[in-house]
Amino acid sequence: xxxxxxxxxxxxxxxxxxxxxxxxxxxxxxxxxxxxxxxxxxxxxxxxxxxxxxxxxxxxxxxx
Numbered sequence: 001x002x003x004x005x006x007x008x009x010x011x012x013x014x015x016x017x018x019x020x021x022x023x024x025x026x027x028x029x030x031x032x033x034x035x036x037x038x039x040x041x042x043x044x045x046x047x048x049x050x051x052x053x054x055x056x057x058x059x060x061x062x063x064x
Contacts, residue, residue, distance in 0.1 A: 001039055002037075006040050006045060
């Protein structure tokens with residue numbers, strides 16, 4: 001997934017995305033062959049989103 005796709009999927013700005021990467025809160029992209037472009041592995045993005053849902057569902061104080 002390229003940056004625009006990731007940003008659209010998770011609903012944050014580009015600066016927030018890269019801030020989360022810098023702090024380890026979001027998976028890092030991989031370097032594509034040729035050295036100029038990067039992309040995210042879609043299964044890693046999906047797993048990250050799934051972990052958020054699990055955290056939400058495991059919270060006993062969440063609103064009903």
